[in-house]
Amino acid sequence: MAQATQDKATNSATTAFQALQCKECGAEYEPKAIHVCELCFGPLEVKYDYDFLRRTVTRETIQAGPHSIWRYRPFLPVTSENPIDVGTGMTPLLQANRLARRLGLKKLYIKNDAVNMPTLSFKDRVVSVALTRARELGFTTVSCASTGNLANSTAAIAAHAGLDCCVFIPSDLEAGKVLGTLIYNPTLMAVHGNYDQVNRLCSEVANTHGWGFVNINLRPYYSEGSKTLGYEVIEQLGWQLPDHIVAPLASGSLFTKIYKGFQEFVKVGLVDEKPVRFSGAQAEGCSPIAQAFSEGRDFISPVKPNTIAKSLAIGNPADGVYAIDIAQKTNGNIESVTDAEIIDAMKLLAETEGIFTETAGGTTIATLKKLVEAGKINPDETTVVYITGNGLKTQEAVQGYIGEPLTIEPKLESFERALERSRTLDRLEWQQVLV
Amino acid sequence: MVKVLIPTPLQKLTNDQAVVDCNGSNISELLESLESSCPGIKARLCDDQGKLRRFVNFYVNSEDIRFLENENTKLNDGDEVSIIPAIAGG
Numbered sequence: 333m334a335q336a337t338q339d340k341a342t343n344s345a346t347t348a349f350q351a352l353q354c355k356e357c358g359a360e361y362e363p364k365a366i367h368v369c370e371l372c373f374g375p376l377e378v379k380y381d382y383d384f385l386r387r388t389v390t391r392e393t394i395q396a397g398p399h400s401i402w403r404y405r406p407f408l409p410v411t412s413e414n415p416i417d418v419g420t421g422m423t424p425l426l427q428a429n430r431l432a433r434r435l436g437l438k439k440l441y442i443k444n445d446a447v448n449m450p451t452l453s454f455k456d457r458v459v460s461v462a463l464t465r466a467r468e469l470g471f472t473t474v475s476c477a478s479t480g481n482l483a484n485s486t487a488a489i490a491a492h493a494g495l496d497c498c499v500f501i502p503s504d505l506e507a508g509k510v511l512g513t514l515i516y517n518p519t520l521m522a523v524h525g526n527y528d529q530v531n532r533l534c535s536e537v538a539n540t541h542g543w544g545f546v547n548i549n550l551r552p553y554y555s556e557g558s559k560t561l562g563y564e565v566i567e568q569l570g571w572q573l574p575d576h577i578v579a580p581l582a583s584g585s586l587f588t589k590i591y592k593g594f595q596e597f598v599k600v601g602l603v604d605e606k607p608v609r610f611s612g613a614q615a616e617g618c619s620p621i622a623q624a625f626s627e628g629r630d631f632i633s634p635v636k637p638n639t640i641a642k643s644l645a646i647g648n649p650a651d652g653v654y655a656i657d658i659a660q661k662t663n664g665n666i667e668s669v670t671d672a673e674i675i676d677a678m679k680l681l682a683e684t685e686g687i688f689t690e691t692a693g694g695t696t697i698a699t700l701k702k703l704v705e706a707g708k709i710n711p712d713e714t715t716v717v718y719i720t721g722n723g724l725k726t727q728e729a730v731q732g733y734i735g736e737p738l739t740i741e742p743k744l745e746s747f748e749r750a751l752e753r754s755r756t757l758d759r760l761e762w763q764q765v766l767v
Numbered sequence: 768m769v770k771v772l773i774p775t776p777l778q779k780l781t782n783d784q785a786v787v788d789c790n791g792s793n794i795s796e797l798l799e800s801l802e803s804s805c806p807g808i809k810a811r812l813c814d815d816q817g818k819l820r821r822f823v824n825f826y827v828n829s830e831d832i833r834f835l836e837n838e839n840t841k842l843n844d845g846d847e848v849s850i851i852p853a854i855a856g857g
Contacts, residue, residue: 356822368776368852371811373822375853477854525829532826535851539775539785548854549775583854631821634833648831650853653821 348384349409352376352552355654363409365469365544367551375650376552378409386600391571394602401457401560407596408461408560409553415464416493419449420456421560425568425716430684431697435704439714441574442681443565445721446689451488451512452722453481453643453690454586458557459489462546465553471544472496477534478547479527479582479643480509481721486546487516498543500530505642508725526637528648558586562593565716566603573598573608575713578703580696580720581612581621581666582644584651590718591658611664611708612655613699615641615691619668621652625659626666640671640729641691643721665708669698675733677701678723688723696720769797769842772849777812780805789848794825795838797848812850822853 352361356374367376389406397403401421408415424444432440445454459482466474473496476486483499490497497518501510502525513520523530531547538548546554566573573594579587591610597603614622617639620632632652637645649655659666669677674691677698682688689697700717703709723730738754740746771787781787787804791797802809812823819825825832825840826849832840842848 366776367854368774368822370776370779373776373811373820373852375822528831529829531854532824532829532849532851535774535854536772536849539772539778551854634831636834648824648853650822 347411348380348382348388348406349378350381351379353379363552365466365471365549367549378552378556380407380596382596382599385596389600389602391567391602394567401460401557401564404560404563407556407563407593409556410461410464411468412464416460416467416489418456418460418489418492420460421448422564423448425565426685426687428685428717431681434680434684435701437704437709437711437713437715439712441565441569441714441716442685442687443561443716443718444687445561446687446693446719446723450492451481451484452725453485454558454561454718454720455481455485456489457560458482458554459485459546461557462486462544462550462554463489463493463495466495466544466546466550467493469544469550473498473541473543474546474550475499475534475537475541475543476546477501477527477531479645480505480513480725481643482547483513483520484509484725487513487518487520490518491516500534500537502527502530502642506726506728508727512725527646528634528637531648555585555589558589559593559596561586561718562590563597565590566594566597569714569716571603572714573603573606574716575606576609576611576664576709576715577718578611578613578696578700578709578715579718580644580692581614581649581652581655582646582692583649584612584621584653584655586718586720587612587655588651588658591662608662609664609713610658610662611699611703612659612666613696614666614668615639615644615674615695616668616670617641618645618647620647621649621655622666622668624652625656630656639674639691640726641674641695642726643690643692644695665703667699667702669695669702673698673702675730678730679734681719682723687719689719690721690723690726691729692721693719693723694729768844770845770847771797771801772847774850774852776852777808777850780808780811791842793836793838793842794827794832794840794848797842798838824851824853825849826851 354369354374503522618637634648674694678694738750789800
């Protein structure tokens with residue numbers, strides 16, 4: 333196995349991460365490429381020295397750092413002085429006034445990871461951390477099981493870092509996500525099966541090949557990258573917590589790590605504590621977490637996904653139970669929405685805020701709308717919605733729902749005729765709405 | 768005979784074997800058979816009440832047993848059983 337024998341995690345003076353710890357039974361492990369507790373199979377989490385962080389990190393030291401996720405390096409599980417920095421993170425936090433007005437909210441913000449670098453989804457955060465750690469652990473080949481965005485990100489950042497890369501995806505992914513992986517020239521395995529089947533296969537491969545699988549044996553490090561979505565929102569709100577966040581749920585990992593990010597900044601004194609409500613979004617065609625939440629269950633019954641929101645199509649979500657726990661204890665909600673609502677919401681976000689998100693973002697906006705309409709978001713709450721991916725990657729989803737261009741001759745007369753016609757069509761559409 | 772794929776975290780209990788042959792007409796019996804050949808393994812997979820832990824996934828011929836009959840899922844000669852820890856999303 334291509335793994336370094338010596339690990340410097342506990343020796344470095346500038347790093348606060350110490351060990352891996354089982355989230356279920358508390359057993360501790362050395363920070364190697366392992367992700368599961370040998371005793372109880374619980375997931376392993378990175379453990380930090382928060383006293384050290386409290387003493388050494390201030391708002392000023394963070395602000396003096398790079399304009400990327402690596403400004404929060406002391407809170408991330410790496411030892412490198414030069415982590416893989418491809419400009420990931422510090423995406424815009426946009427005050428979404430037009431969308432807010434449309435929905436009847438007063439203070440709505442969009443955290444826009446549709447423009448994250450380099451591959452236009454939040455996955456660049458987790459992959460930057462995972463591949464930095466993979467390099468520290470001595471891996472030369474990295475891999476992942478992916479619904480698309482992770483494939484793009486792993487292939488791109490591996491290319492930049494000069495690591496060999498083998499990516500596994502379900503064979504029915506959107507064309508943009510396949511092309512957006514192949515361009516980086518990894519080995520790409522398109523598996524006949526859904527994501528859960530791809531994941532199972534990759535677990536079996538990980539057992540035998542000694543590769544660094546970002547979401548399997550590197551998962552404890554990988555998942556920590558999502559905490560930066562919490563840190564950035566705090567910093568961009570002027571070092572304050574929001575009142576309510578809405579985020580998409582696939583495996584549930586992102587949701588739990590935003591929560592962890594908020595908690596950590598409170599713990600080390602970077603932000604004042606206040607309650608934050610956590611609400612999660614799923615597509616009805618794959619809503620095992622929403623179903624368990626609505627039935628008050630503390631376990632997940634897996635489902636077979638059938639939704640256009642392919643990046644959220646995880647039928648057996650590993651962190652689902654933790655997501656439910658957070659939604660419950662923060663007085664939040666978990667809702668699911670139909671594919672039709674997802675498409676409408678993608679259009680709504682684009683038309684009101686100029687953000688073209690993928691189906692996962694449509695799911696999140698549709699859920700936001702549903703929660704507002706049900707009175708589950710107070711209009712006065714400072715609400716942050718996480719948009720995690722880019723619409724150019726899932727063009728199939730909206731094709732046929734967004735009209736066609738007006739094709740004209742290069743003549744003024746042709747233009748005037750087409751313009752008049754489009755205005756008439758607009759009026760007719762409005763009349764239909766009014767009827 | 769049923770072929771059982773053992774995940775890395777459990778291979779200390781199987782003498783580093785990634786595949787173990789077992790008997791049993793269903794998953795419950797398979798667990799007993801596995802325990803007799805690899806003592807201690809059942810306690811890793813099951814809680815105090817003997818139920819499969821919630822982060823353990825069992826597959827029979829690639830299908831999650833929760834879509835079949837859970838611990839009562841029948842096993843036939845030549846079946847392949849895979850034990851997989853829960854995995855993060857992608």
